[in-house]
Amino acid sequence: xxxxxxxxxxxxxxxxxxxxxxxxxxxxxxxxxxxxxxxxxxxxxxxxxxxxxxxxxxxxxxxxxxxxxxxxxxxxxxxxxxxxxxxxxxxxxxxxxxxxxxxxxxxxxxxxxxxxxxxxxxxxxxxxxxxxxxxxxxxxxxxxxxxxxxxxxxxxxxxxxxxxxxxxxxxxxxxxxxxxxxxxxxxxxxxxxxxxxxxxxxxxxxxxxxxxxxxxxxxxxxxxxxxxxxxxxxxxxxxxxxxxxxxxxxxxxxxxxxxxxxxxxxxxxxxxxxxxxxxxxxxxxxxxxxxxxxxxxxxxxxxxxxxxxxxxxxxxxxxxxxxxxxxxxxxxxxxxxxxxxxxxxxxxxxxxxxxxxxxxxxxxxxxxxxxxx
Ligand SMILES: *Cc1c(COP(=O)(O)O)cnc(C)c1O
Numbered sequence: 001x002x003x004x005x006x007x008x009x010x011x012x013x014x015x016x017x018x019x020x021x022x023x024x025x026x027x028x029x030x031x032x033x034x035x036x037x038x039x040x041x042x043x044x045x046x047x048x049x050x051x052x053x054x055x056x057x058x059x060x061x062x063x064x065x066x067x068x069x070x071x072x073x074x075x076x077x078x079x080x081x082x083x084x085x086x087x088x089x090x091x092x093x094x095x096x097x098x099x100x101x102x103x104x105x106x107x108x109x110x111x112x113x114x115x116x117x118x119x120x121x122x123x124x125x126x127x128x129x130x131x132x133x134x135x136x137x138x139x140x141x142x143x144x145x146x147x148x149x150x151x152x153x154x155x156x157x158x159x160x161x162x163x164x165x166x167x168x169x170x171x172x173x174x175x176x177x178x179x180x181x182x183x184x185x186x187x188x189x190x191x192x193x194x195x196x197x198x199x200x201x202x203x204x205x206x207x208x209x210x211x212x213x214x215x216x217x218x219x220x221x222x223x224x225x226x227x228x229x230x231x232x233x234x235x236x237x238x239x240x241x242x243x244x245x246x247x248x249x250x251x252x253x254x255x256x257x258x259x260x261x262x263x264x265x266x267x268x269x270x271x272x273x274x275x276x277x278x279x280x281x282x283x284x285x286x287x288x289x290x291x292x293x294x295x296x297x298x299x300x301x302x303x304x305x306x307x308x309x310x311x312x313x314x315x316x317x318x319x320x321x322x323x324x325x326x327x328x329x330x331x332x333x334x335x336x337x338x339x340x341x342x343x344x345x346x347x348x349x350x351x352x353x354x355x356x357x358x359x360x361x362x363x364x365x366x367x368x369x370x371x372x373x
Contacts, residue, residue, distance in 0.1 A: 009253055011246030019242040026234055038237035043194075045244055050169045052177075052196035054203035057237060058210055061158040061180025063230035064193040065093030068176040069126065071205035072152045074099050078125040083111055083137070084319040084334025085341055086130040090156050091320050094128070101329070103320055107336040108274070109135035111142065119332075126152035131160035131170050133311075133346050134285035135276060139165050139173045146174070154178065158193075161186040162251040162283035171196050176206075181240050184350060186250055186283060189240035192232050250351065255284035257349050257358060262287050264362030268369040269293075271345065286311070289345040293372050296343045302368055308361045309348040317341060 022038065029035070039057050046055035058064045074080060076098035082090060083106035094101045102119050105112040111129065127146055129137045146153040153174030157163075160170035161179055171177025176199070179185075181192035197203050204217035213227030232240075243250060262273050270293040276282040293299050297312055304313030311317040319338045321331040347361065 009246060009249040011249045015242035015246055018245075019238050022238045022241075023235060026238065035234055036231070036237075038234050038241060039232045042232070042237045042241050042244065045241060046194055046196065049244060049247065050172060050196055052169075052172050053198040054196070054200060056195050056197070056203055056206045056210065057232040057240070058193045058195065058230045059232055059236075060191055060230075061156075061178060061182065061185075061193040062089040062093055063210065063228070064158075064178035064180070064195045065090060065128075065154070065156060066096045066228070067206045067209050067230055068154045068178050068195050068197075068202075069093060069097045069099070069128075070209050071202050072126060072154065072175055074125050074152065077123065079121060079123040081116060081119060081124060081127045082320070083130050084321065084337030085132055086128075086156065086320055087132075087317070088320070088323055088325065089158075090128060090130050091323070091326055095329075099125070101320070101331065103331045103334050103337075105334040105336045106137070107340050109133075109137060111137045112336060113138075113141065113145070116145065120149065120151075124149075124151060126154055128154050128156060130156040131158075131163065133288055134160045134163045134170070134283040135280065135288075136160065136163065136165045136170050138279075139170075143173050158185060159285050160283060162247070162254075163285075164281040166279050167281075169196075172198075175199060176202060181236070181243075184348065186254055186285070187240065187243050187247055188351070189236045189243060192236045192240055194232075251283060253351065254349065255282075257353055258284035258287045260355060261347060261349070261358045261362055262289075264359060265289065265365060268362075268366040270369055270372070271365070274344065286346040286349060289347075291343045291345050293369065296345075299368065299372055300345055302372075303345070303365060306364050306368065308364050311346040311348070312341065312344065314348065317346075 043055040074097050078099040079102045080094045080099050082101045084103045085106045105115040155174045155177040157171030157177045158180040163170040176195045176197040181189040201218045208215035208217050209227045210230035213225040216222040271289045274288040300313030319334045
């Protein structure tokens, strides 16, 4: 990456200079065990930027999911409804609380609401939609569904930074929205995560849960509950602050890269763009194509081999019931979600991908599609 021309935005230079200055100051006063000034400042900046009452910064997106569930009182014996098309981290976070994930079928980003209703039981405590590739389920309908039944709504918005749905930021519809700042996500800082919430009590419980239970929360004196160490380290907060300050640029760049790649693929047989509906102002997280070729997963794997990273081919993205690591849970099959994921090519795009690199990926995809038998 350092040897190619980075597709850097003008703001990248400012970001680097500011971050280096802050890192130098941090090193000058190290060790400073109580120092959390950048993490606290990032919380204020995130809450402002994404129009939530509170942001809580954490060590990863998985931590954000665990913390959001824990701070919502989800635990042993509870059931959490989650789409079949989700990622292993979502499932792990549910299991870490002691709750059981229950898979709901999903297609083209939306949940199957009949299946959702069929699987809602007296043990159901929460619904956890996963906005894969920045596309959301019908959040107005889901919010109403949860409100009517007293269910918590926690969004896995790790891939949806910058998406707006019905004019509102993804991750601000439910009780909490969970985000990752791992490299490759839109707002990156190496590792890291955060949650957004309008609930002051949830935010306080989340901060305590992420700091060994040491912090007081309403009806929860300091030290009365066990917690984890899920705090965001200061160097990570410095990088995240720098990237948040140029988030508009990062969002515009990703949208442009995705558009650019898709525009080069009009001659690729058997591949059609999966459009987003009019309710989304989509973040362009990944170029999304429907693969109408034989053995679509093998096709995606072949592209990965040829240097076109993608969700199915590189990361083996599949429905949760098919993950070997979760086989003991005997999760129910999700045929629509399976058919959807099996035929989706989601190309992984990174900030450093130049137009030349995107053109090269498009060339390989077109060539492989033309000769695929
Ligand atoms: C990246 C991601 C996560 C986990 O984030 P980490 O920071 O890697 O723990 C969870 N859910 C989704 C949908 C993600 O894309």
